[in-house]
Amino acid sequence: MKPLRKFNALRSRDAAISGSSSKNNRERNMTSKFLAAAVAAFSMTTALPASAQGVKIGILNDQSGVYADYGGKSSIEAAKIAVEDFGGEVLGGKIEIVSADHQNKPDLAVSIARKWYDTDGVDMITELTTSSVALAVQELTKEKKKIDIVVGAASSAITGASCSPYGFHWAFDTHALAVGTGGALVKAGGDSWYFLTADYAFGHALEKDTGDVVKANGGKVLGAVRHPLNSSDFSSFLLQAQASKAKVVGLANAGADTINAVKQAAEFGIVAGGQKLAGLLLTASEVHGLGLKAAQGLVLTESFYWDLNDKTRAFSERFYKRTGRMPSMIQAGTYSSTLSYLKAVKAAGTKDSDAVVKKLKELPVDDAFTSGGKVQANGRMVADLYLFEVKKPEESKRDWDYYKLLAKVPGDTAYASAKDSGCPLTK
Numbered sequence: 483m484k485p486l487r488k489f490n491a492l493r494s495r496d497a498a499i500s501g502s503s504s505k506n507n508r509e510r511n512m513t514s515k516f517l518a519a520a521v522a523a524f525s526m527t528t529a530l531p532a533s534a535q536g537v538k539i540g541i542l543n544d545q546s547g548v549y550a551d552y553g554g555k556s557s558i559e560a561a562k563i564a565v566e567d568f569g570g571e572v573l574g575g576k577i578e579i580v581s582a583d584h585q586n587k588p589d590l591a592v593s594i595a596r597k598w599y600d601t602d603g604v605d606m607i608t609e610l611t612t613s614s615v616a617l618a619v620q621e622l623t624k625e626k627k628k629i630d631i632v633v634g635a636a637s638s639a640i641t642g643a644s645c646s647p648y649g650f651h652w653a654f655d656t657h658a659l660a661v662g663t664g665g666a667l668v669k670a671g672g673d674s675w676y677f678l679t680a681d682y683a684f685g686h687a688l689e690k691d692t693g694d695v696v697k698a699n700g701g702k703v704l705g706a707v708r709h710p711l712n713s714s715d716f717s718s719f720l721l722q723a724q725a726s727k728a729k730v731v732g733l734a735n736a737g738a739d740t741i742n743a744v745k746q747a748a749e750f751g752i753v754a755g756g757q758k759l760a761g762l763l764l765t766a767s768e769v770h771g772l773g774l775k776a777a778q779g780l781v782l783t784e785s786f787y788w789d790l791n792d793k794t795r796a797f798s799e800r801f802y803k804r805t806g807r808m809p810s811m812i813q814a815g816t817y818s819s820t821l822s823y824l825k826a827v828k829a830a831g832t833k834d835s836d837a838v839v840k841k842l843k844e845l846p847v848d849d850a851f852t853s854g855g856k857v858q859a860n861g862r863m864v865a866d867l868y869l870f871e872v873k874k875p876e877e878s879k880r881d882w883d884y885y886k887l888l889a890k891v892p893g894d895t896a897y898a899s900a901k902d903s904g905c906p907l908t909k
Contacts (some may be wrong), residue, residue: 536575537833539565539820540598542591542619543609543634545583548712549737551767553611553634553812555581556805560813561608563800564820572827580604586611586711588618595619599626605833606631608652608819611812613637613684620649627835629842631819634812636736636763637687638898641862645905648835650842650861652822653815653851654785656684658896659762660691662783662867666889667730667760668699676728677706678719678743680735688734688762704728713739716746724752736763741771748776765810769884774875777884785867786811786851787885797850808882818851822863855893860905864893 541561543553558581565577580602584591591610598604599622607623610616611634623630624646631650632640638657640649664675675696679685685708693703704726707719720743723731731752733743740761747759761768764782788798788808797817801809809817826841827833847855847863855865870885878884900908 536578537572537606537824537827538578538580538602538604539823540595540604540607541579541581541609541816542584542594542607542615543581543611544586544737545581547586548739549586549611549634551771552737552765552810553609553816556801556807556809557609557634557813557816559804560801560809560817561820563797563804564817564824568821568824572824573831573833577824584612584615586615588612588614591615592618592622595622599623599628605629606823608823609633609812609816610635612682613640613687614682616640617644617683620644620646623648629823629835629838631823633815633819636684638691638903639683639687641858641860642898642904643906645860645903645907647907648839650819650857650863652819652863653811654763654783654867655862655897656688656691656763657898658785658867658891658893659688659783660695661896662869662891663760663762663781664692664695664732665699666869667758667781668696668701672730672758672760673699673701674704674728675701675730675732676704676723676726677732677734678716678723679706679708680711680739681708682711684736684763685734689732692732692734692762706734709735709739711739714742716743717750719743720747720750720752724750724755724757728757730758730760732760732762733764734762737768738771740764740768744772744780745776753779765812766808766882766884767810767812769872770807770882774873774878774884777872778874780872781869781888782872783867783869783891784811784885785865786814787868787870787887788882789885790868790887793850793853814851818847818849818855821849822847858897858900858903859908860900860903862897862900862903864897866893867891867896 541558545554561579582594606629608631610632613635616632616635629648633652636656638655641651677689679689707722709719733740761780761782769777798808826838829841830837843857852865857863869888
């Protein structure tokens with residue numbers, strides 16, 4: 483090869499190598515810039531607080547069975563009103579309500595709750611009608627370190643022997659109902675009792691707690707009979723109660739079971755025969771279903787009544803416009819549990835469960851449901867309850883005007899203290 487030609491060939495080769503090297507450098511630079519941008523974007527995303535992704539609250543209850551009127555779909559509306567009153571957002575994210583019907587089946591409820599936590603991003607579950615369901619779901623929430631606020635279930639074990647670091651109980655429990663109704667009736671002369679009891683955790687707890695109050699006040703428990711959930715025929719149970727000659731027949735059940743028992747008790751002439759019926763868990767929803775003619779004279783304890791004061795009336799009228807009914811203590815309690823959770827999230831600055839639990843136990847509960855409520859170390863929300871008597875038809879001045887107020891039952895009297903509740907977390 484001639485020198486000139488050899489020189490030109492070498493120069494072309496070097497140029498090709500140089501061009502290839504420059505191209506590779508440009509590609510490397512572009513890749514580096516892309517990776518840097520991706521890392522920066524990822525860092526910005528992960529640096530955002532979890533709460534900026536929004537808060538999701540699950541309403542898990544009976545929407546089609548024996549407790550459908552007791553809480554049901556109207557509890558979902560109550561939670562939505564709470565979200566609206568809070569402003570619809572918390573810590574930069576939207577608040578979402580999801581709901582499901584657990585059909586009073588603990589295994590189904592746990593399956594729904596597990597999916598909500600693992601797949602659907604639910605942060606808190608509330609309402610939880612039915613004590614067997616509430617206790618099962620609370621075990622799951624403890625495992626998942628999520629928060630549950632029980633409203634519709636009654637067993638005092640929820641914040642007693644079965645308490646959880648992440649579990650709360652709003653509105654009422656069997657101990658408070660027993661103190662309110664049981665204590666009042668014994669003092670009024672009803673010193674012998676016979677129980678008709680729903681045969682599951684709630685009924686057993688309500689029978690035990692009321693029986694303990696009756697005996698502590700000098701009364702006697704003459705016996706009890708247990709019936710299946712969602713019974714339609716109470717005839718054999720009522721005949722046993724009638725034969726006991728007890729002054730008071732305590733209905734340790736709820737929802738449609740209480741409605742059926744009261745109606746059939748009238749057919750058997752139990753009240754006409756001199757015995758008194760005590761609705762140990764009776765709400766305005768069941769009284770509405772019974773009608774005043776059948777329900778008149780019943781004595782009961784509730785933690786909420788729509789006509790108590792200006793705040794309860796204002797909330798209840800809003801609720802009525804959306805549902806066509808006044809709220810029960812379950813529905814008003816769901817409003818309060820939802821609103822209290824959102825206030826705690828805001829105060830904590832995060833939806834991290836441990837931080838929110840701390841704030842739930844620090845903040846007072848002051849809303850349309852109650853004023854001056856406080857949360858104990860075991861998760862029990864303590865507020866006043868009220869002893870009512872159901873009006874006679876001629877005493878009622880309007881639709882849902884059902885109750886005469888007999889007495890206020892102070893929360894500190896109605897509920898066990900945290901150290902006396904049996905909760906191992908407080909020992």
